[in-house]
Amino acid sequence: MEQPKFKRVILKLSGEALAGNAGYGIESDVMTSIAYQIKEVIELGVEVAVVVGGGNIWRGIAGSEQGIDRATADYMGMLATVMNSLALQDALENIKVPTRVQTSIEMKQIAEPYIRRKAIRHLEKGRVVIFASGTGNPYFSTDTTAALRAAEIEAEVILMAKNKVDGVYSADPFKDKTAEKYDTLTYMEVLNQNLGVMDSTASSLCMDNNIPLIIFSITENGNIKRVVLGEKIGTIVKRKGSAE
Template sequence: MAEQAEARRYDRVLLKISGEALMGDRGYGLNPPTVERIAREVKSVHDLGVEVCMVIGGGNIFRGLQGSAQGMERTTADYMGMLATVMNALAVQGALEALNIHTRVISAITMNEVAEPYIRRRAVRHLEKKRVCIFAAGTGNPYFTTDTAATLRASEMNCQAIFMGKNGVDGVYDKDPQKHPDAVRFDHVTYDEVLQKHLNVMDASAIALARDNQLPIIVFSLDEPGGFRGILAGEGTFTSVSDR
């Protein structure tokens, strides 16, 4: 028990992952083994007694901005993107429940047959009962990204940090490390530095909301097995975003 308490530096966190994280080596959609691997990562943290909520993007199925750029009306495109996040949330829910983790998919768009509507106090109660809450459909409003939804939900749930699980990147760099071998990784950056240097962490609205609520952001790689649990304990390679 003492070992678990030492490993658990946080009591409640939000894990934000992109829809592309669920693709694996596919170019589109869901790769079941990848979904199962991510579910095992979440389970390893849940087993420590940490209360976990999640926000998952929808870019593996549909991106509102890309649809808009191709001539689709922006509001319609964004709603389609929100529905894609619901599909991903249901996939992760299925993988977690196969591991005997109780979950709730909570949607910002009412669809009672497949998900609970978002009610803050009910969601908090689910977390207190050690259920993993997967927040879907963004904020329920067009023109807002799932980054902003993640920061909003983390603030509403009184999470102690947002963990940004990235594909192929183990933190925040001054430029894209996959295109520039000389890219420099930061151990820590402030919210203002992220905004001023246009670093690829979250969109500006999400960063500003995190800054206003003093909500730390931990950026790490999802590729390393056991990485989420390790990063939670302060081990491994990551970048922290906060005021100090």
């Protein structure tokens, strides 16, 4: 049996990744592909938690720019992540992967409240845990949620799945043909060069807790498994001097 490099991981999915080429909403073929990729990793014995964004439905910052109160707009974005999480749960359970959704905002009719010890217990039992509604607080992104939950459940790595790029570049590769793809970076380089991998709060949290980050493309089937097995795809971001 293939030996995974990691035992417990956080998979960060952007809302845009769930929309596929449509750009808005949820594309069923994309959701099914992601579910099967997660199942491949679970079958390796890896414990998988997922943080899902909501940008395919609603973005708090965009809402605030339209005149909606920023906190209200952010709460609306949190509800969008719950919709995505329930859709992912359904896709996983359709292929016999046991799943639990935990929300930072209590809505017990449809999901469990986030409880750290309960989440860890689910993971130990082989269940996929999907963390929804961000941190439960406005002004914090789902990137920060991924960093926070990774620290709390002692995940070994955050896998940041992208649907448009296959790593981190020195510039926008769609606009600048000379843009250079990085194989490895430190968190200080990400922050100092403003590379936009994740927001500064999330980057600092990962750096302070020595949590590596791997950015890769999810559009190619099997990539989550390849990353978990240690293949060198995408870009690795880590604290300076830490081991891969």
